């Protein structure tokens with residue numbers, strides 16, 4: 001499980017050499033938003049839709065076409081675009097606080113910023129529904145010094161009936177790191 005959860009679930013995390021107050025990396029909050037579209041909105045001439053689309057100059061992370069792995073010979077009639085926004089314009093704590101009091105309209109405005117830039121009024125004409133997930137602790141922030149975080153180094157070496165295997169052990173959030181720690185943990189269990 002993520003270390004911010006483990007810090008509350010595992011008794012005496014300090015005994016593993018990990019003090020959540022000192023060693024837990026800051027956790028970045030994210031908005032992950034699904035826009036259910038009754039059809040694909042028209043693209044600008046010469047700007048082909050990709051599976052992952054970034055808006056130049058935006059502070060959001062763009063949107064993916066969530067039906068892009070459907071096995072079909074042509075595009076489906078309906079689709080879902082998933083937009084990502086890391087609330088990096090605020091500190092993580094301030095962003096979580098904002099999330100708790102933001103109105104649905106404020107969340108929608110932020111979540112749809114890239115799509116509105118790309119499609120303007122055409123977005124509303126196709127959008128049936130938007131579902132916005134608030135990820136208060138979306139991923140670890142790799143701040144300077146994270147490679148020598150002593151608490152993370154200690155958890156990597158934990159051995160016994162509790163093992164740690166989350167991407168957080170690397171101090172930053174990518175699938176390769178998560179897969180590495182999971183594989184290492186499974187091998188350790190198999191050889192015990």
Ligand SMILES: Cc1cc2nc3c(=O)[nH]c(=O)nc-3n(C[C@H](O)[C@H](O)[C@H](O)COP(=O)(O)OP(=O)(O)OC[C@H]3O[C@@H](n4cnc5c(N)ncnc54)[C@H](O)[C@@H]3O)c2cc1C
Pocket residue numbers: 001002005009030032084135138139165166167168172173174175176178
């Ligand atoms: C918005 C977003 C976009 C991302 N994009 C990319 C990308 O493009 N490329 C990339 O490489 N990585 C990306 N990542 C990072 C990637 O998702 C993570 O690194 C990876 O999912 C971590 O895998 P994990 O198995 O370590 O942990 P997780 O996927 O976090 O799994 C932890 C599991 O623990 C469970 N859990 C939590 N609490 C408890 C509990 N108390 N008891 C039992 N179970 C519990 C959770 O339900 C979850 O299933 C992204 C992350 C986010 C949030």
